[in-house]
Amino acid sequence: MAPQDRLTAPLPRATTSGPMPYRSAPLLQVDRLSVSYGPHEVVRDVRFELGRGRSLALIGESGSGKSTIARAVLRLLPNEGRATGHVEFDGQEVLGLSERRFRPLRGRAIGFVPQDPGNALNPVRTIGAQAMEAAALLDEPDKAARKGLILETFAQVGLDNPQRVYDSYPHQLSGGMLQRVLIGLAVLPRPALLVADEPTSALDVTIQKRILDLLSRLQQELDIGLLLITHDLAIAAERADSLVVLKDGVVQEAGGTAAVFSSPASAYAKKLHADVPALNPDRYAKLRDPGFRRIETGAGGAPKIKVDAVTKTFTVDGKALTAVDDVSFTVPAGTTHALVGESGSGKTTTIRLLLGLDEPDAGSISVAGEQVTGRSHGSLRAVRRHLQLVYQNPFTSLDPTWKVGQLVREPLDRFEIGTARERTERVREAIANVGLGEHLLSRKPGALSGGQRQRVAIARSLVLKPDVIVLDEPTSALDVSVQADIVGVLLSLQANLGLTYVFVSHDLALVRQLAHTVSVMQRGRIVEHGTVADIFDNPRQPYTASLLESIPSGVAGITRAPRPQLRRVINEEEIA
Template sequence: MAPHDRLSTLLDQRPGQKPAVVATSSPATAHAAAPAPDGRGGPLLAVDGLSVAYRGHEVVHDVAFELGRGESLALIGESGSGKSTVARSVLRLLPEEGRATGRVRFAGQEVLGVPERQFRRLRGREIGFVPQDPASSLNPVRTIGAQAKEATRLLDLDSTRARRDAVLEVLAQVGLDDPERVHASYPHQLSGGMLQRVLIGLAVLPRPALLVADEPTSALDVTIQKRILDLLTRLRSELDISLLLITHDLAVAAERADRLLVLKDGRVQESGPTAEVFAAPSSAYTRRLHADVPALHPERYADLRAVGEQRRTAAADEPGRIEVAGVSRTFGSGDGAVHAVDDVSFSVPAGTTHALVGESGSGKTTTIRLLLGLERPDAGTIRVAGRDLDASTPAELREARRHLQLVYQNPFTSLDPRWKVERLVREPLDRYAVGSRTERRERAREALASVGLAEHLVERRPAALSGGQRQRVAIARALVLHPEVIVLDEPTSALDVSVQADIVELLLRLQADRGLTYVFVSHDLALVRQLAHTVSVMRRGRVVESGTVADVFERPEQDYTRALLASIPVPRGTAERRETP
C-alpha cells in the first residue's frame, strides 16, 4: 500500500471528518469532487481590494487575485514588495500593529473579518503554511516527533499509536528515507533539506485544501531546491492541494506556477497565466526581474568576464595566483573521522574567478577555511602569490591575510551593528596601522565610492541599510587593503535577484579594472556560469570534475555534475524539462 493510501486509512478513523479533505485510493480527486463549505463552486481563494497598513502606514495597496482548486499561483517580487504580507493576511498572521482591509474569501466564505477563534479552525486544517527558514521554525530542544504531536491534534485521531503512525506515514510521503530516525531526531541532527521536508509533511498532514509556501527553498542548495519543488508539485497532484508560492526568483515561479502575480512596493504590477507573463511581460519592473535571472541570461556579463578570460589565456604557462595542491583535512579520529577535504587541487590564474560548487557537506567551506589559514591542512600545500601559507609563521600569516580577504555570505550578520559604515570599512586599515588617521578615513571613503555607495551613507549603521547596501559595505571593507585575492562565500545568496545582479556586475567590474583574483563559493550554478572562468565541482570532500566553466557546463563528464546542472530552473516554454540522472 502506498504511503498516501495508508495515511488515508488513518485519517478515515477521525470522527466527524469532512469527506472534502479525506483522500481515497484516488487522492487527486478528493478536493475536486467535494463541494465547497458553502455549497457553491468558484475559486478556492479569492482576494479583492486587499490593503494592509502598519500603524497607519499602508504597505500593500488594493491587491486582487484568485486561486482555483488544485492550481498554483506565485507571488513574486523583491524584498519589501509585500509578498509575505499578502500571504500572512490570508493566514491571519499579521502582527498586532498590522491592519488588513478588503475581502478574502476561502471556499466561498469571507474570512478576513471573522473572529480569530472561528478562523483558527481553518488554519492548519484547511490552510497549511510552510515558512521560509526551517532551522528557526522548529524548537531546537524538542525532537521532531514531540513537535509533530502538535500537528496531530488537528487530526482528531483517538489513540497515541494512530497519531504516531500518521506522522511516520507523512514523513515517508515527503521522501524521508528513515521516518523512524527523523521522528526521534532533534532539528540540529537533520540537514536543511530534511527539515524543510519535515515542515512540508506537517503542513500537509491534515490534508489542507490550500498550502501557503513562503520562500520554501531560498536557504537550500540547488539540488535540494529542486527536490523540494518536485515534492510540492507531486503533493499538489496527489492531494489536489492548491499552492500559493511566495518567491523572489522569477525562474522558479515560471517553472512551477500556473499563474503569476508580480508585486512592487505593495502594488500589483501585472498578473496572468505564467506563459503569457513570462513570454511578454507588460511592466518595466517584470522585464527587469526577467533580465536579472541568471538562468535566463548566462551571457549577460560576457564583456566584463572576457577581460579575465584574456588574462587566463595569457598566463597559461605561469603559476597561478592561488595554487592548491593535494590538500586534505580530517576532523576526528578512528571510526568517527570525517574526511572533510580529500586530496583537493586547483589553480587560479591572476585576475580570474575560480568557483567551488557542490551540495552542502561537499567540502567547499573547509577548503576556503584552509585557503584563508583558518585551518591547517593535514597534507598538501597552499600557495597565494608565491607564499606558502602552511609554512608561514603567525606574523607571516597575518601579513598574508592582508592580501587575502573574505566577503561573508550574509550581510545581515557579518557587520557589527554598533558601528557606522565608515568605521566598518576603516577597521582593517586601523588594525594594520596603514597611514595616518586622516589617510585611513579618506581611503575608506574611496573604497565606499568604488562600490557605488553614496556619501550620505557613511554615517549610517547597518540596520539603516538595505541588504544590497550592506553587501557593498562588506565588499568595500575587503577592498580597502588593496588585496590580491578575495574569497567570496555565497556573497549573494541572502539577496534578491535584482540586488544580486547589481553585486555580480560590481564584482566583475572591479575585477576588470583592478585585476582582482576571486575564489567564488556557490551552490547556484546559473550564477557561476555568469561570473566564473574556471570551476571545481566538489562532492564529499573530493573534486570530481574541474575545468573551464564552458567545458564543464556544456560537456559534463560526471553524473553528479549533470545532476547539479539539471537542477537549474527551466521556465515553462523555454526548454524541455531536464531530468536528473
C-alpha cells in the first residue's frame, strides 16, 4: 500500500457497541520498570499494559514520574538516566535495543506529542520545512508527494488552511494551531502508539477540548494506542480507558477509569479527586461567603475598582486592532472579579490598563477612588503601592540569584517603608500569611517547589499591604494539588484581610471555585457579566455556553446544567 493510501484509507472499526476488548498481545507492556538518575531512584516497579486502539492515562503531580516513564518508553532518558525492567512494544523488548536498532521505531511506530509547542518547533524555520523532516520517515521518495501528504494530514487534524500553515513560521500561529501541527507531524507516519505529554496544559478550555477530541478521534479511526500524561484527573477520566496513578515514582492505584475515578482506593487518588476544581465547585464556599454578603448588602460603599468604557487600539502591520472595546465593570471591596475568555479576547490588555502599564484611548479606570488613567509615571508609583500583581509563571517571575528574604523585602526597600527592623518583621509576617516557614528565607528560588515559588510571589505582593491584587493566571503552571493549596491561601487572605482580587484565567472550573463575579470577554468586548452562579448556571450567550461546555467533567455521573444551542462563535484557526 502506498503511503498516500495509508493516509486516507479508513482502518477497520469494531462493530460492537461496548468497549473494545484487548487483543491477545498488548501493544505496549511495561513490567517492573524502574528508572534511576545516578543513585536516586525516581520510578520504581511500574507495571501496566496498553492495547491497540485503547487509551491509558498516567496521572500525578510534578515529580511523580509520569514524564520519566514516557521518556523511558521513547528511549529519550538523559545520559545519566538508567532504566531497568521490561518494556515490550508490539511483542519486542525495547529497553535492551541499541539506539541504532530502536531509532527506526521512534517517530514511525511510536509517535510523540510534547507539552510545549512553543519550544518543540524551531522559531526560525517554517512549519513546512520542519514538516518535511517528519515526512522523511515515509516510504515516499517524491518531494511533491510528501508535501501533499503533509497538507492532507494538516487538514485531517483540523487546520482550515493547510497551505497557509505550511508556509508560516511558528510565531504566526496560535497555540492551538501549533499543537495541532505537532499532532499532525506525530501521526503522519501512522504510528501504532502515540505518547502525548500534557498536550493541553497551557491551552484555553475550548482549544483544549478540540485538541482532546482530535486525539480521541485519531485514536479510534487509526487504531492508535494512546498513552496520555496529565496531572488533571478530570481530563484523564474523560479521555482514557484506564488510569495509572503515580506518586513519587510509585504506582498508587491502577485500573479501569470508571472504577478508579468513582471509587478511588488510595489516599493519594482521593486527594487528586478532591483537588479537581470541576468536581468540587463549592469546596471554598465558606471562605467566599463574606464576599457574597458584601455584594448582596452593598457593604463598603463605592466600588474598590471601577473600569468605565475603556477602549484600547493597537496598530499591527499597518492595521488598527481594537484589543479592548468599550469595557466596563466594577469590583466591590473584599471580592474577587474574574476576567475569562479565549486567548486574544482582551483579558491581558485590560489588566495592563488597570495596572497603568498601558494608557487607554478612551474611558477611565479608578482604584480606591484614585484615577489610574492620565497620570504621570511618578504619581502612578503611589497608586501601585496599593495595587499589586502576581504573575502567571513562578519559575520566571522571581530573580533566581536572590534569596527569598531579599525578594519579599525588595518592595519595602523601594518604597522606603519603615525601619530595617520593621521591614524584617513585615517580611516574616508576609511569609507566614502564605503558609511558608522562616527557614525558607535564606533559600533561592531554585531550591523551592513550584507551589512554594508562587507563595513567595504572593508574599512579595502582600508585603506592602495593598488593597487590590491582580492575579494573572497564577496557578496555570501548577499541578492541581498545588493549585488547590494556592487557592486556599488566597481565599483565606481575602477573608482575613479584606483584599480585593482581579483574577484572569482560562480555567473556568477554577473561576467557579474562586470568584464572586465574572466578566466574559470575546474579541475585546464584554459579552456577559454577572455573579458566578448567574453566568455558570444560566449563560445567556452561546459563546459563554461554549466555554462552559468545554470544562472537563470526567465520569461517575457528573452532569451539566442544560446549555443554549451552541454554534461556532470564534475561529481559533486564525493566524495569530
